[in-house]
Amino acid sequence: MFKKDLFILAVLMFTASAFAGNDKNSIQIKGSDTMVNLAQAWAEKYMEKNSEDFVAVTGGGSGTGIAAFINSTCDIAECSRSMKKEEIQLAENKGVKPVEHIVALDGIVVVVSPKNPVSKLTIEQLRAIFMGTIKNWKEVGGEDKTIVILSREINSGTHVFFKEHVLRGGHEKGPEEFAPGALLMSSSQAIADEVAQNQNAIGYYGMGYISPKQKVILVAKDEKSEYIMPTIENVVKGRYPISRPLYLYTNGEALGLVKKFLDFTLSKEGQEIVAKTDFVPVK
Amino acid sequence: MRKLKEFIIEKLILISGLASIFFVILIFLFLAKEGLSVFKSVTPFNFLLGKNWYPISEPAQLGILPLILGSLIVTLGAAIISIPIGVACAVYIAEIAPLKIKEILKAGIELLAAIPSVVLGFIGMVTLVPWVKSTFHLPTGLTALSGAIILAFMAMPTIVSIAEDALYSVPKSYKEGAFALGATHWQTIYRVLLPAASSGIVAAVMLGIGRVIGETMAVMMITGNAAVIPQSIFVPVRTLTATIAAEMGEAVVGSEHYFALFAIGIVLFIMSFIINVTADLFLHKRN
Numbered sequence: 377m378f379k380k381d382l383f384i385l386a387v388l389m390f391t392a393s394a395f396a397g398n399d400k401n402s403i404q405i406k407g408s409d410t411m412v413n414l415a416q417a418w419a420e421k422y423m424e425k426n427s428e429d430f431v432a433v434t435g436g437g438s439g440t441g442i443a444a445f446i447n448s449t450c451d452i453a454e455c456s457r458s459m460k461k462e463e464i465q466l467a468e469n470k471g472v473k474p475v476e477h478i479v480a481l482d483g484i485v486v487v488v489s490p491k492n493p494v495s496k497l498t499i500e501q502l503r504a505i506f507m508g509t510i511k512n513w514k515e516v517g518g519e520d521k522t523i524v525i526l527s528r529e530i531n532s533g534t535h536v537f538f539k540e541h542v543l544r545g546g547h548e549k550g551p552e553e554f555a556p557g558a559l560l561m562s563s564s565q566a567i568a569d570e571v572a573q574n575q576n577a578i579g580y581y582g583m584g585y586i587s588p589k590q591k592v593i594l595v596a597k598d599e600k601s602e603y604i605m606p607t608i609e610n611v612v613k614g615r616y617p618i619s620r621p622l623y624l625y626t627n628g629e630a631l632g633l634v635k636k637f638l639d640f641t642l643s644k645e646g647q648e649i650v651a652k653t654d655f656v657p658v659k
Numbered sequence: 660m661r662k663l664k665e666f667i668i669e670k671l672i673l674i675s676g677l678a679s680i681f682f683v684i685l686i687f688l689f690l691a692k693e694g695l696s697v698f699k700s701v702t703p704f705n706f707l708l709g710k711n712w713y714p715i716s717e718p719a720q721l722g723i724l725p726l727i728l729g730s731l732i733v734t735l736g737a738a739i740i741s742i743p744i745g746v747a748c749a750v751y752i753a754e755i756a757p758l759k760i761k762e763i764l765k766a767g768i769e770l771l772a773a774i775p776s777v778v779l780g781f782i783g784m785v786t787l788v789p790w791v792k793s794t795f796h797l798p799t800g801l802t803a804l805s806g807a808i809i810l811a812f813m814a815m816p817t818i819v820s821i822a823e824d825a826l827y828s829v830p831k832s833y834k835e836g837a838f839a840l841g842a843t844h845w846q847t848i849y850r851v852l853l854p855a856a857s858s859g860i861v862a863a864v865m866l867g868i869g870r871v872i873g874e875t876m877a878v879m880m881i882t883g884n885a886a887v888i889p890q891s892i893f894v895p896v897r898t899l900t901a902t903i904a905a906e907m908g909e910a911v912v913g914s915e916h917y918f919a920l921f922a923i924g925i926v927l928f929i930m931s932f933i934i935n936v937t938a939d940l941f942l943h944k945r946n
Binding site: 436437439440443446447462463466521522523524529530531536549553556557558559560561562566569570573574576577 | 711712713714715716717725784789792798799800801879880883884885886887895897905906908910911912
């Protein structure tokens with residue numbers, strides 16, 4: 377009886393270790409909610425080609441991924457913002473040495489409901505809307521309706537990037553904040569759903585989430601500039617004002633399986649997947 | 660041999676009992692250790708009554724008044740909805756319903772208790788939220804009211820089953836005495852049975868509310884999570900529980916933000932503790 381139990385336990389432990397992320401041919405990727413679809417697509421294609429390797433992908437937000445990376449519970453952190461000085465310091469204190477790799481570009485799109493007549497805004501107007509100084513759609517050429525601001529939760533790289541580049545005009549540390557009345561949504565999909573069914577709402581997310589249920593706003597640097605549509609071409613040329621690199625972080629220079637996967641993401645095939653998932657290739 | 664066996668079993672039970680108390684104390688100590696560290700950087704007064712929650716700004720603003728009020732308004736709304744319905748349902752099941760309906764109702768209530776909160780939250784998001792928006796002509800349906808309605812569903816099973824139990828345990832002689840004096844069925848219920856079972860019913864309500872205060876996932880999905888002081892029940896709010904759940908994954912271990920989240924945990928712990936102790940006092944009063 378006892379022996380049988382021990383045998384079952386051994387089998388369980390063995391299978392657990394086969395699925396855990398610490399043996400040679402499996403890697404854990406964790407982080408950005410924006411990039412999760414992209415990383416998933418990479419992982420699927422990669423595992424198709426290398427059937428003996430296993431790549432696990434989870435989202436949750438860039439901050440969440442970085443926290444896991446610092447605590448060594450994942451091999452690669454996917455981030456839609458670069459790591460902050462404090463985070464790098466913290467990682468080094470724990471013996472983790474973050475190395476940054478830019479694997480794709482992303483335009484952050486601002487979306488409203490297709491029923492909303494507003495179709496273009498300047499950065500200045502966006503700033504006023506998201507900080508809560510413009511409260512009504514009629515102030516930016518829409519109907520007489522209260523604006524409902526949708527933002528991502530603070531663990532989101534997109535939240536941090538939008539705050540630093542739109543609200544604070546590119547300064548990392550400024551006094552500007554999202555309006556306290558902004559609704560904080562736990563995922564890009566939640567923002568997409570709310571925008572689709574609420575014609576007063578305005579939200580933002582990565583290009584990967586564009587769908588026909590939302591209307592993409594044309595953005596201009598200032599009133600004198602041209603209003604630009606966030607297309608792949610405009611992001612590559614740097615014409616669209618709210619775009620950013622997307623990163624993978626590895627602990628030290630990538631080795632073994634991590635290197636193999638990283639090389640795959642930057643290969644021709646990997647970059648084709650980038651374009652397919654509505655992001656912008658870097659090569 | 661038999662004595663030895665008895666002795667061993669007795670001691671095992673004793674250890675099990677002590678272990679659970681020991682774990683609770685450990686949890687509380689850990690909470691206190693991590694949570695109280697936040698008061699190195701912010702005074703308790705500013706923490707509890709501060710109006711701004713911007714935990715990752717420089718300098719961080721850690722005021723949880725909007726979160727406390729958010730939790731309270733959702734809980735209060737849920738209580739106002741669930742108490743009358745829950746108690747009335749308990750009265751119906753205990754006193755009026757024919758046997759067949761009684762069984763069906765009881766099974767239904769059990770089933771309601773079995774629905775995971777994330778499922779309720781999801782259902783609320785796709786059905787209730789648009790309904791609230793269009794019915795009350797609000798800018799958004801993600802409001803404290805939506806949260807209160809969904810949470811009322813969660814508190815209901817607890818309230819109904821415990822209140823029904825309390826009504827059931829009122830001695831039969833009370834009811835017979837009331838009938839003998841010529842009271843109608845309804846008079847008997849609200850003049851005799853309800854007062855006699857009142858302590859049990861209050862305990863039921865308290866435990867239901869306790870469940871509501873600690874609920875996380877469903878509120879996170881449908882209250883909108885905006886950290887502003889609510890002026891009415893028709894605005895988005897952010898609760899204490901949703902704040903911990905949404906931000907814990909990202910908080911850098913050992914940062915002000917991290918300690919502040921633990922301090923929020925202490926606030927929640929104290930709230931639940933007060934509610935449970937009150938419920939307990941009422942239950943003991945009955946015995």
